Amino acid sequence: MLKINNLHASVEATEILKGIDFEMGPGEVHAIMGPNGSGKSTLSKILAGDESYEVTDGSVTFDGQDLFEMEPEERARAGVFLGFQYPVEIPGVSNSYFLKAAVNAAREARGEGEIDPVSFLKMARERAQWVKLDESLLSRPVNAGFSGGEKKRNEIFHMAMLEPRLCILDETDSGLDIDALRAVADGVNSMRDPQRSFLIITHYQRLLSYIVPDHVHVMVNGRIVRSGGKELAEELERTGYALFEDEEAA
Numbered sequence: 366m367l368k369i370n371n372l373h374a375s376v377e378a379t380e381i382l383k384g385i386d387f388e389m390g391p392g393e394v395h396a397i398m399g400p401n402g403s404g405k406s407t408l409s410k411i412l413a414g415d416e417s418y419e420v421t422d423g424s425v426t427f428d429g430q431d432l433f434e435m436e437p438e439e440r441a442r443a444g445v446f447l448g449f450q451y452p453v454e455i456p457g458v459s460n461s462y463f464l465k466a467a468v469n470a471a472r473e474a475r476g477e478g479e480i481d482p483v484s485f486l487k488m489a490r491e492r493a494q495w496v497k498l499d500e501s502l503l504s505r506p507v508n509a510g511f512s513g514g515e516k517k518r519n520e521i522f523h524m525a526m527l528e529p530r531l532c533i534l535d536e537t538d539s540g541l542d543i544d545a546l547r548a549v550a551d552g553v554n555s556m557r558d559p560q561r562s563f564l565i566i567t568h569y570q571r572l573l574s575y576i577v578p579d580h581v582h583v584m585v586n587g588r589i590v591r592s593g594g595k596e597l598a599e600e601l602e603r604t605g606y607a608l609f610e611d612e613e614a615a
């Protein structure tokens with residue numbers, strides 16, 4: 366589904382990604398872990414189409430298509446979803462109004478018709494439950510005055526409604542209390558599907574004890590320095606990143 370080959374990227378002449386390689390198949394959950402500043406957010410933003418980064422070498426394909434030939438909107442229409450570390454507030458637009466427009470745009474991109482209001486409401490109520498999002502938040506302006514935990518639940522709720530093929534979550538766990546963390550994990554787990562893949566970026570092993578990844582990659586200084594199974598996350602929790610940082614420096 367996603368193939369990243371020798372990806373190099375810079376910002377203002379500083380190289381941040383220094384040759385990233387990995388592949389994700391449909392239905393797989395991959396985690397990227399690594400210390401602050403290693404380039405994890407840069408990778409996720411490049412995949413979503415943020416143009417402040419310059420791709421200087423390498424390639425990325427999504428379903429065999431060159432991702433860099435696709436505008437950010439086309440990537441979204443093709444089913445690439447990036448969860449933001451800091452969700453935006455949209456005062457004056459209700460959460461459900463915004464979401465219905467987004468769901469219909471996603472359906473149109475998949476060649477499906479508009480959703481009828483009754484089905485939309487049913488689906489919204491059901492999926493809000495996946496992340497234990499209070500129903501009253503559906504009628505409030507998007508994210509306005511939501512607590513940190515409510516914003517994250519809302520983000521996962523939106524993702525569940527949009528049914529993307531590739532879900533990229535960048536530090537969705539940062540600043541969450543244990544209940545919100547579980548709610549986010551329950552949402553993701555409810556969405557797991559043989560056709561849907563997840564790229565989960567996190568500093569901590571905690572989230573990965575709820576969302577069990579198929580593959581774990583360690584990113585240090587713009588490179589993947591080690592890949593393994595879920596046990597690699599547990600190992601990192603014990604050893605920290607220092608060992609990898611030393612290896613990388615050597």
Ligand code: ADP
Binds near residue numbers: 376381400404407417
């Ligand atoms: P991580 O998400 O792993 O903490 P980032 O991808 O956010 O790391 O950042 C990697 C490095 O790139 C950091 O040194 C950061 O300061 C730098 N960087 C990222 N984005 C920009 C930018 N827009 N302008 C300047 N430097 C940036």
Ligand code: MG
Binds near residue numbers: 401402406
């Ligand atoms: Mg960071």
Ligand code: MG
Binds near residue numbers: 405
């Ligand atoms: Mg980051």
